[in-house]
């Protein structure tokens with residue numbers, strides 16, 4: 380069975396972060412592992428508190444995984460401080476995992492910051508260059524590039540700027556735009572827009588985590604980047620279509636086993 384590691388924060392309400400990542404991995408038939416970088420006391424309405432795991436403990440968790448198991452892909456989510464980033468980048472440079480997907484999480488849906496301001500620079504210089512694919516939403520892409528994004532051609536310009544940071548490809552997600560949900564994938568040569576009808580729901584907690592984890596799961600299963608992004612877009616769209624009215628705020632995406640049962644392929648190795 381293919382194995383995928385998530386390096387991210389814990390969402391105790393189960394809709395985003397490590398919890399969304401592991402649910403996505405299971406639904407897509409890969410074995411999920413987790414290195415927890417921060418514990419977030421959050422729910423569908425708000426973030427109450429954040430406690431970062433020490434950099435030493437992040438390093439030990441990474442050693443524990445990599446000395447025993449070789450992940451087929453790695454997804455990186457919330458990294459709140461420069462010290463967390465340094466611990467992760469240092470170990471990934473040592474272990475050199477393949478298929479690294481980086482979701483540069485900066486704020487929760489309710490606007491609460493999940494990454495502090497001094498982390499932008501190390502994100503761009505130490506973390507993004509490790510990525511096979513980086514998946515910012517529009518506000519994150521604006522912060523990464525210093526430009527405003529109002530159109531698909533702005534998304535294309537931002538994608539070009541992000542590629543200069545040294546990643547292999549980028550998908551700018553269109554969840555925060557108006558109209559259809561159009562994500563723009565750029566591999567340094569060509570632009571590929573992935574379009575889905577916008578689903579009229581408030582229950583979109585964890586959409587970014589779900590999408591990036593689904594890309595990692597598909598890359599682990601040896602899909603080409605473009606096919607992994609295409610499949611992940613289909614997966615997240617289904618997960619939003621069937622999202623759950625749990626909690627009083629933005630409910631979570633649903634990792635809809637029944638729809639995926641039968642479509643998932645398991646490897647025996």
Ligand SMILES: Nc1ncnc2c1ncn2[C@@H]1O[C@H](COP(=O)(O)OP(=O)(O)O)[C@@H](O)[C@H]1O
Pocket residue numbers: 515516517552553554555560561562575576577578579580583585586587588590612615616619
């Ligand atoms: N209401 C929606 N209908 C359909 N797709 C959506 C909707 N909201 C977000 N998406 C999709 O979910 C994925 C995550 O995007 P986005 O919500 O922008 O990320 P984030 O959670 O990081 O802010 C993207 O593929 C985006 O197009």
Ligand SMILES: Cc1ncc(COP(=O)(O)OP(=O)(O)O)c(N)n1
Pocket residue numbers: 387388389390394395396397419421456457484486487488489493583584585586587588589
């Ligand atoms: C622990 C943790 N990590 C990431 C997020 C952000 O999740 P995301 O899927 O990008 O979007 P929202 O659900 O916040 O809209 C989080 N909230 N918590």
